[in-house]
Amino acid sequence: MSRITVNEAIAQAIAEEMRRDSSVLMFGEGVATKRGELVAEFGAARVRNTPLAEGIIAGTAAGAAASGLRPIVDLLFAPFLCYAMDEIVNSAGKLRYLSGGQFRFPLVVLVQSGAGWAVGAQHNHNLEAWFVHSPGLKVVMPSSAADFKGLLKAAIRDDNPVLFFMDLALGYQSGEVPASEHLVPLGCAATLREGSDVTLVSYAKTVQHCVAAADTLAEQGISAEIIDLRSLKPLDEAAILASVRKTGRIVVVHEASRLCGVGAEVAAFVAEHAFEALRGPVRRLTGPDTPAPSSWPLEQAFVPQADAIVAAARDLVGTREHA
């Protein structure tokens, strides 16, 4: 194990995969400028700056992926995905199917998202659910340095387009990462803590809020199980079901807004498949349906915090138990 930051984990994952596979290349606005170590090791042909044009960056990635390369593109901040929607959704996501399986699109789109820098709604918008709704795409959003590294390496090796959302509050956080080859398969949730009274399901930075909440709940005699989804598509439905069948209670927590968010899918899925196990309603704690504000206290209020998770879990365990 070594202790590295999330940003270091990302850099390691990219360098290791470029070393391993000469078809991996990376481009985007400022990629060659900011990743000089990659240019030095792999050359200017494989590490490129691009014009400021997200549509053609994503389209070029799709065309290159279908032609035998494995591009990684950095589109910087999630709202900029709006300029690249056609290329990601209509081309990378659909042209395999529409062609009857003639092409594959092994590409990774990196974007940052989330509260933490007070940059406002045109740099901070958690759009991951949009892409979950699009066939042919995969979506990941990790929470720890080890998962950033392992999931990014797996995403680069995956033969499908992967949207890799990076919660920007996590970039400078450190974590233990295995020193040896480390891959985390897409579609597998992690059970961060076992518990028996309530399941907390989350992803990205709010996983840490769940951990803090679980600590508080433990002091109060409530045993919380924590599931970090890590991948949103494919979604690890089995892990969610197994946990809720054990605890009978579930709180889903994410920073993206509630309507048609990942939490809505988790709640509906649990209601459809584990209704008999539920000892109370599914609860969701999410960001509000507002643009993300810049002002620091407003931005913090935007994000579901640990005390709200504690309150929701206590409410579920307490009031429902004796109702």
Add this chain to the structure above:
Amino acid sequence: MHHSEPAPSPLVLLETMMLIRAYEETLIGIAAGGNAPGTCTSVGQEAAAVGVVHALAARDRILTNHRSAGHLLARGAEPGRMIAEVLGKRTGYCKGKSGSLHISAAELGVVLTSTIVGGELSLAPGVALARTMTPRDDGIVATFFGDGAACEGVFHESLNLAVVWKLPILYVCENNEWQAFVHRRETMPMAQVRDWAAAHGLVAESVDGNDAEAVHAAAARLVTRIRATGEPAFLETLTYRTRGHFEPDDQSYVDPAELAAWRARDPIELLANRLRAAGRLDDVHLAQIRAHVRSVIDEAVAFANASPYPEPAELFTDVYA
């Protein structure tokens, strides 16, 4: 060194145009019965397809759009598998999942067909980039699009990237004066897209898009240049959409005089008359070609009609690799 493809006999160009015409007229008939959803024909534009495609080598790649039948047939696609695709049959090039609008045939180098207007423009640089990163690969990429697509922002993004990254792409703009139900003069300040292309710093030419030999000569020259320099080039074929945007369409919005003027410049008539005048074609020969392409298309229709639909389970395949 780089050598260009041998120039095809004008009779080959003629026969290919007549095959495309017979194919599309057959589909017009099928569409009139409601069985060929999304049929967009290139009637009157065949010279652009055959002229450019015959200037390419087998190792080159082609990207095309919703009006693709001519490009596919000129490349040697089997009409039976194309009609089967249009009818949603399992034997189609895309197992019936494309229908008329996005037929790709990777085995022919016709890749990533997109019916999002401009989609092919966004994908072409990546296809070309892959070629530049393969040692000793001098294959190029030809991408077909319309004057309407040139109004999409991605047209400019694509040309700009191809120029600054030096990508071997032949951009072929089929300027047929129509952008669905809107005339080109309502959407662009100039008559030719070439002016926009030239502003991006690539070699940009326009050619009479109804003259198959002229298109071929221009395309062959630019293909040779792209292979030698690795740099992109732009070719605009000035032509006209003589049928509606898709089938059926009564064209009530079209100026009859403009339509008549272009119909009088039919690319098949044009080449046939030239060959007649040169003593290389007579009515008997022409009738033979017509009968031949007719029988090819009749067989294709029979093949497509006899083909099965996909199994329901096919709904779920080919989503992920």
